[in-house]
Amino acid sequence: MVYSTNLFTSGNTKVSTMGSNTPVAVRVRDIILDRNHPEFDKYDREDAIGVIKFTYVDSDKAFGSTEELPGAFPLDSTLNKYPAINEIVFVRTALIGEQSDSFTRLYYSKNINLYKGSNHDCSPYDETLGLGYDNFEDTTISPLLPYPGDTIIQGRLGQSLRFSGYNSPHNPLTNENNNTSPFTILRNGQFAQKKGTQHVIEDINNDISSIYLTSNHKLPISASQTNWQGSNELPSIDTYQGSQIVLNSGKLYFNSKEEDIILTAQEDFGVSSNSAHISAKEYIGFDAEKIYLGKGARILDKRNKAEPLIKGDRLEVFLDSLLSVLNSILATMLANPTKNTQAPALAKKATSLLRIVKSLKRDIRPGKEKSFLKSKKTYTE
Helix, strand or coil: CCCCCCCCCCCCCCCCCHHHCCCEEEEEEEECCCCCCCCCCCCCHHHHCCCEEEEECCCCCCCCCHHHCCEEEECCCCCCCCCCCCEEEEEEEEEECCHHHCEEEEEECCCCCCCCCCCCCECCCCCCCCCCCCCCCCCCCCCECCCCCCEEEECCCCEEEEEECCCCCCCCCCCCCCCCCCEEEEEECCCCCCCCCCCECCCCCCCCEEEEEEEEECCCCCCCCCCCCCCCCCCCCCCCCEEEEEEECCCCCCCCCCCCCCCCCCCCCCCCCCCCCCCCCCCCCCCCCCCCCCCCHHHHHHCCCCCCCCCHHHHHHHHHHHHHHHHHHHHHHHHCCCCCCCHHHHHHHHHHHHHHHHHHHHHHCCCCCCCCCCCCCCCCC
16 A cells, blocks of 8 residues: 655645644654653643654655654543544644633644554555554554444554444345344454455454344344253343444453442343352342252253152151150150060160260250251241
8 A cells, every 4th residue: 555655745735734624634743642751741731642753745855863852732622532653634723712811722623544553554555564563554444334324432552442233235134124223332452364455343252352232133143152951941142133232342341349249130140150159248039939949950840750759857856766765666665565585685786876966966956056057047937
């Protein structure tokens, strides 16, 4: 890609038009982006952030230091796109203040679109051309392909925000049935391109991180896990059409610094992963008409064959009663030995069993806190 270095030459527009408020094309030679810049104090310190030092494109004479060059402030303080070194911007003058306190100041607009790309618009074009702060061109970044009526904001490194909703042959989300239904795509990082020369559209599965906000659309997202055996039915991940918000990234982290994280759903709440864990300081509570543990429990319950959990207190009472009966039988056997030839052997066995029964009764401790049967953490109704 070759462009003439005189692309913006326009005769004698350099100095004569600066005083007439006519925009003039200039080449960015330096930009103040932090407090360490040598001219930070010169341009009123914090006001200096974003100030460019420039030369005129129709007379790019050699200069010794950027400190010798004129400076210009960003035109807009609410939406900032800071130019790279060697990009072309328009500069114009503006009157600041009123009457005797007024003065003029130079302001610049965003960079001029030379190559229809989103990574940079430096001139002259050179793939080894520095963009300032030791940054160089990324040739893999492609601009977004617009759909009819789109509003698109793009960063230099594959970041984008698209407001869309009109039907288009290239729009995979909209058709004649949901035409004019709005959707918004926030993307950070573009999927890998060999050469960023053609326009592309977002790819929910291959872009680095993205958020999709839809109103009446299907999203072709591929689930990273497909184990839904604990659910009554498979979730409609890529087949659901309606209003939804979908986040896709390498990792999702939700953190509430002060209060709660609350998740509610009108219908199913599903989680599928390689492993899952929940940790809490005070307690973990689960409540439902039925709680199933294991993928087969719900299926077996439909056949009336599911295994219910044992209740600890009631089991203690039952076992204590059973052991009390055994204890009574063994005690009776020892107190009233028969004259049968097996009596000595039975008495000896009864003595041994009686010790075991008494030990088991001590372990059960029905109603006591230090029961060996009951969990100290897990409870049921």
